[in-house]
Amino acid sequence: KKIINSKIPGPKGLPIVGNLIELARTKKNLHLKYLEWFENYGPIFKVSIGSLETVVLTGYPVLREAFVDNSEIFTSRYQRENARSVNGYKGLINSNGEYHKNLKSVVLSEMTSTRIKKMESHINQESKRLCELLDQHAKDGTPFKMNKYLNLFSINIILRFLFGVNFPYTELDDGSTSIIQVIQKFLQHVSKPSPTSYFPFLSTFINDRSKEFYDIHKLLSKHINTLIEKYKDSKQQQMDGATETNITTTILDKLLIEVENNRITQSALISICIDVLIAGTDTVGQTLSFAIVALVNNPEIQEKLSKNIIDAMESVNDDHYSFSKYRSSIPYLSLTVKEVFRMYPAGILGLPHMTTEDCQIQGYTIAKGTQIIQNIYSTHRSESFWSNPNHFIPERHTQKDNNNDTSKCVHFAVGSRNCLGMSLAETEVHTAIAELLSRFKFTNPSTTPLNDDGIFSIALTCHDFFVKIQRRN
Numbered sequence: 001k002k003i004i005n006s007k008i009p010g011p012k013g014l015p016i017v018g019n020l021i022e023l024a025r026t027k028k029n030l031h032l033k034y035l036e037w038f039e040n041y042g043p044i045f046k047v048s049i050g051s052l053e054t055v056v057l058t059g060y061p062v063l064r065e066a067f068v069d070n071s072e073i074f075t076s077r078y079q080r081e082n083a084r085s086v087n088g089y090k091g092l093i094n095s096n097g098e099y100h101k102n103l104k105s106v107v108l109s110e111m112t113s114t115r116i117k118k119m120e121s122h123i124n125q126e127s128k129r130l131c132e133l134l135d136q137h138a139k140d141g142t143p144f145k146m147n148k149y150l151n152l153f154s155i156n157i158i159l160r161f162l163f164g165v166n167f168p169y170t171e172l173d174d175g176s177t178s179i180i181q182v183i184q185k186f187l188q189h190v191s192k193p194s195p196t197s198y199f200p201f202l203s204t205f206i207n208d209r210s211k212e213f214y215d216i217h218k219l220l221s222k223h224i225n226t227l228i229e230k231y232k233d234s235k236q237q238q239m240d241g242a243t244e245t246n247i248t249t250t251i252l253d254k255l256l257i258e259v260e261n262n263r264i265t266q267s268a269l270i271s272i273c274i275d276v277l278i279a280g281t282d283t284v285g286q287t288l289s290f291a292i293v294a295l296v297n298n299p300e301i302q303e304k305l306s307k308n309i310i311d312a313m314e315s316v317n318d319d320h321y322s323f324s325k326y327r328s329s330i331p332y333l334s335l336t337v338k339e340v341f342r343m344y345p346a347g348i349l350g351l352p353h354m355t356t357e358d359c360q361i362q363g364y365t366i367a368k369g370t371q372i373i374q375n376i377y378s379t380h381r382s383e384s385f386w387s388n389p390n391h392f393i394p395e396r397h398t399q400k401d402n403n404n405d406t407s408k409c410v411h412f413a414v415g416s417r418n419c420l421g422m423s424l425a426e427t428e429v430h431t432a433i434a435e436l437l438s439r440f441k442f443t444n445p446s447t448t449p450l451n452d453d454g455i456f457s458i459a460l461t462c463h464d465f466f467v468k469i470q471r472r473n
């Protein structure tokens with residue numbers, strides 16, 4: 001692999017450890033290091049750590065060449081050694097081949113825009129609940145930490161989509177708050193670098209997942225198992241005395257059929273649910289946090305957006321926003337959401353892929369078995385692709401000049417292995433921003449702008465931030 005990849009440019013590393021030391025120094029800023037390396041070495045560069053060869057691709061043209069034009073070679077997931085012990089590569093995120101193809105199409109059949117339209121009432125109800133929770137803060141007028149509300153919002157929507165459950169407030173406080181804590185702890189563990197990823201031979205001697213990791217995974221699996229059992233009971237009650245027309249289906253119904261037909265095991269079912277929860281909660285929660293931070297730091301954009309939303313809703317006497325009704329009638333909302341996705345792409349470096357054949361990209365040969373990273377952050381933040389990339393300018397997405405072409409946004413990644421939850425994510429983000437901005441004015445209680453530097457993790461993470469809110473009506 002090293003010989004075949006040797007022509008690809010990249011930072012020079014030390015013998016054996018390669019670029020490990022430089023990468024370890026970047027700590028929470030790996031995305032910024034990749035931006036620097038992209039500026040130095042171009043759209044295709046190579047990073048080595050131990051025996052792990054990684055090729056990083058930046059910018060839509062090269063991502064397209066790899067993940068669309070050569071999709072067969074680039075679709076597979078890179079399977080880290082330590083993921084084997086967790087789910088034997090039978091989850092949705094880590095599996096490959098026909099098994100993954102079947103799983104993805106099963107889950108996607110419940111995530112199409114038509115299905116999401118049917119489930120939209122859940123998203124709308126959840127947004128109303130979010131606003132009711134925030135009303136308390138508007139009444140008392142003191143600054144409060146906003147992040148956790150947005151995380152609660154996204155986790156509840158995924159739980160509704162997966163299990164069709166509707167958590168009352170009390171359960172939200174006891175049950176799902178603890179599941180949120182478990183998910184967040186799990187995310188912290190999953191995103192920790194592990195020696196066996198870089199030196200796979202070490203896996204014969206050590207298990208680099210800590211005991212705490214396995215404990216937290218066990219706890220999360222237990223939560224999910226309980227939800228699945230509760231779901232089966234409530235489904236049985238729903239079926240007793242139901243007519244064909246009022247039986248609703250969820251992702252879980254479809255997955256249970258796969259279990260019945262022995263296409264997936266019970267433990268794979270739990271892994272798949274964990275994968276959807278992990279992929280769908282933090283991404284949306286963090287995106288919404290960054291959206292509020294950007295709107296607080298740019299009050300004139302916040303006012304313009306709020307006015308656009310209120311005017312559109314008042315013109316038809318609506319109290320609440322719904323995505324299917326307003327998706328094309330509030331252009332400034334769409335532009336603002338696009339700009340949030342551009343500036344703060346939650347799936348910061350995508351999920352690692354692997355080449356299954358030697359191939360040529362941009363004239364360079366990439367060896368079979370190389371880990372491939374989609375450098376989403378740099379694709380959205382480099383001056384090579386955008387003018388003033390670090391400024392929040394929704395209007396840029398109306399222009400089609402070379403410097404601001406929206407088709408260059410790759411926040412849901414490129415190719416057939418891209419984000420499975422994109423329609424849901426779009427609907428959630430539009431709905432939450434519209435509901436919040438139609439009701440509240442968000443201000444910064446401090447004189448320094450809110451920190452919008454993302455922290456590198458599996459999802460680009462927003463620093464905790466405090467805001468003051470005021471009712472608009």
Ligand code: HEM
Pocket residue numbers: 092093094104158275276279280281283284287345346347348349350351352376411412413414417418419420421422424425
């Ligand atoms: C702001 C919201 C979101 C962003 C920016 C985002 C971004 C991404 C990215 C960049 C990938 C990697 C794709 C690749 O490897 O090529 C991904 C994969 C994935 N996403 Fe999302 N995502 C979001 C929300 C969601 C939601 C709401 C769900 C689920 C309900 C979800 C489920 C998944 C799954 C299951 C995968 C793995 C797909 C596969 O391996 O085939 N995502 N997402």
